[in-house]
Amino acid sequence: MNKPELEGTAHLLDELDKKLMVLLRDGRTLIGYLRSVDQFANLVLHKTIERIHVGNEYGDIPRGVFIVRGENVVLLGEIDTEKEDELPLIEVSVDDILDAQRKEQELKQEKQRLLSKSPQGKRVAPNARFNSR
Amino acid sequence: CFIRFFKSLVGKDVVVELKNDLSICGTLHSVDQYLNIKLTDISVTDTEKYPHMLSVKNCFIRGSVVRYVQLPADEVDTQLLQDSARKEASAPTR
Numbered sequence: 001m002n003k004p005e006l007e008g009t010a011h012l013l014d015e016l017d018k019k020l021m022v023l024l025r026d027g028r029t030l031i032g033y034l035r036s037v038d039q040f041a042n043l044v045l046h047k048t049i050e051r052i053h054v055g056n057e058y059g060d061i062p063r064g065v066f067i068v069r070g071e072n073v074v075l076l077g078e079i080d081t082e083k084e085d086e087l088p089l090i091e092v093s094v095d096d097i098l099d100a101q102r103k104e105q106e107l108k109q110e111k112q113r114l115l116s117k118s119p120q121g122k123r124v125a126p127n128a129r130f131n132s133r
Numbered sequence: 134c135f136i137r138f139f140k141s142l143v144g145k146d147v148v149v150e151l152k153n154d155l156s157i158c159g160t161l162h163s164v165d166q167y168l169n170i171k172l173t174d175i176s177v178t179d180t181e182k183y184p185h186m187l188s189v190k191n192c193f194i195r196g197s198v199v200r201y202v203q204l205p206a207d208e209v210d211t212q213l214l215q216d217s218a219r220k221e222a223s224a225p226t227r
Binding site: 009012015017021023025027028029039046051055056058070071073074075076077078079080081086087089 | 134151153155157158164165169175186187188189190191192193194195197198218
């Protein structure tokens with residue numbers, strides 16, 4: 001069964017029924033048991049929770065069964081159950097973590113706004129006129 | 134021609150930089166036709182701004198999200214790579 005060409009080949013099938021952490025392209029983290037895969041890396045996750053990280057706190061939202069389209073997957077990590085118990089992170093309630101996430105988003109947006117307003121990144125010609133508001 | 138090259142690197146330590154700016158150091162376990170990469174014993178290089186990786190030792194990285202694969206220079210026989218690339222360019226096998 002083990003042809004020499006197949007050895008050393010990465011198979012998602014090896015990860016079936018394992019508790020996996022899936023990182024998505026939009027930055028979300030899903031943790032669930034991998035039940036099914038296909039050649040596009042589309043995934044069927046069972047008992048999925050969405051884990052949101054803010055600072056050193058995290059919150060889990062239960063999601064049930066998830067089907068993820070392969071193109072949105074960045075990486076799949078096999079969760080080491082021992083290490084999970086030693087996480088230096090604090091679990092908080094869903095409302096708290098969503099609050100914290102919203103605040104973090106607002107801070108980021110503020111930063112972006114300030115950065116785009118500041119003239120540091122923009123070279124202004126000496127004779128340019130500033131639009132007065 | 135790169136898949137055979139990667140297969141020759143199985144067991145070596147590499148750093149994979151992803152398009153989302155995450156850099157992961159680990160041992161190359163396996164690779165497939167889409168250049169998806171399986172790494173074992175991973176650690177996140179740079180600052181661990183990504184705490185979700187703390188409890189993960191092995192991971193599967195989708196080929197489409199890889200920006201670079203950083204290899205130590207002494208693992209790579211550039212002459213061999215150049216030769217096989219040239220051969221494939223003049224006589225494509227697929």
